[in-house]
Amino acid sequence: MSEKDQQQEPPPLPDGAYAEVIGDPIEQSKSPLIHRHWLDELGLAADYRRARVGKDGLEAYLAEKRGDPAWLGCNVTMPVKLEAIRIADEATDRAVTTGAANMLVPRDHKIIAGNSDVGAVMLILASLHEAGRPMARLHLYGTGGAARAVLVAAASLGLTGIVIHARDVQKAVQLAVQFGLAYEPVPLDVRPAGDGIINATPLGMVGHDCLNCDVSKLVPEGWVFDMVSAPVETELLRAAKKRGLGIIDGIDMLVEQAASSFELFFGQPPRREDDAALFEKLRA
Known part of the structure; x- marks a missing residue:
């Protein structure tokens, strides 16, 4: 492996690493299936979950996650997309222009709101x-x-x-x-x-x-x-x-926005070569 390859190698994930999708309702979300498919493709020791979080519970949720080193971030769905950008420490240009966030990512002890939609x-x-x-x-x-x-x-x-x-x-x-x-x-x-x-x-x-x-x-x-x-x-x-x-x-829509989120959460882009199989599972 060359020095260049070593520099480009993504940093190791923390023990028990996970990301998730939050919202209310959340049981219908297909995001875990998408991210777990890509995690398996890459052989990464991490998980992607779902958690029911409404507007009233978002601040408490983020307060808890700030102290969890295994938490890599979350996608945000209804009804907390607008609330998420207000509570985040910082926001990307697209999130600011949109006035809404569909993901929250921890960076340098801050939570950054982004928008891959x-x-x-x-x-x-x-x-x-x-x-x-x-x-x-x-x-x-x-x-x-x-x-x-x-x-x-x-x-x-x-x-x-x-x-x-x-x-x-x-x-x-x-x-x-x-x-x-x-x-x-x-x-x-x-x-x-x-x-x-x-x-x-x-x-x-x-x-x-x-x-x-x-x-x-x-x-x-x-x-x-x-x-x-x-x-x-x-x-x-x-x-x-x-x-x-x-x-x-x-x-x-779900797959395209998930691809951007995946790279931010797990440090490397998903493999898209086998997306046909993924779409088949999602539409089954």
Whole structure:
């Protein structure tokens, strides 16, 4: 092994090393399956778990983890993405711009808030563009952390033709102004008419109804990107599939954001060569 190779070798993991995903509810999360698959691929002696943590319990959770040398960080899901960035000691530029964190990582006795959702959304939107899917008028459901990640990613790609659908329209108006969107927000149940839909809400998740699954006014070349991953095929995606529209499910998003998180937690990137087997397990 050369001196260069020795310098690039990742530092050893602490005994009992683990990362986890937090949120409430959390039982449906597929993140442990993803990270454990990559840990096995690399032969790393570490684990990835899930823990139920709500807004009221986040500060106590982090206070406990600060004193745990085996804790390598956590992914953050609903409903604590916005709260996480407030409690963290520092935040990355993307987390600050998004106003939400989907991961917390200990570094130099501090907890740093990051956001890998933005990069994942950028990859997915870029793939849709490369496939020739139209993007002049898009409909975004939600105003939370996931929706903000979409808006940051869209801004980076120069996409401003977005209609935000929200329960709190005034909150959506503030986001529309902040990101310079071309269209005024509308209530969540307004039927979308345009090129694509991005669902960044829990609507359609197990235990939640699909409030707005009418895709009849999308163009024939249109598409639907649903961030919900449990179930994999939501009612919204079934409606899109029935019309022959392009489909991106929550598994694609989950895996892409997990890849960035994995490297920060465990010190090296995951092996992506066997992702086909991973996707098969996730969609089973």
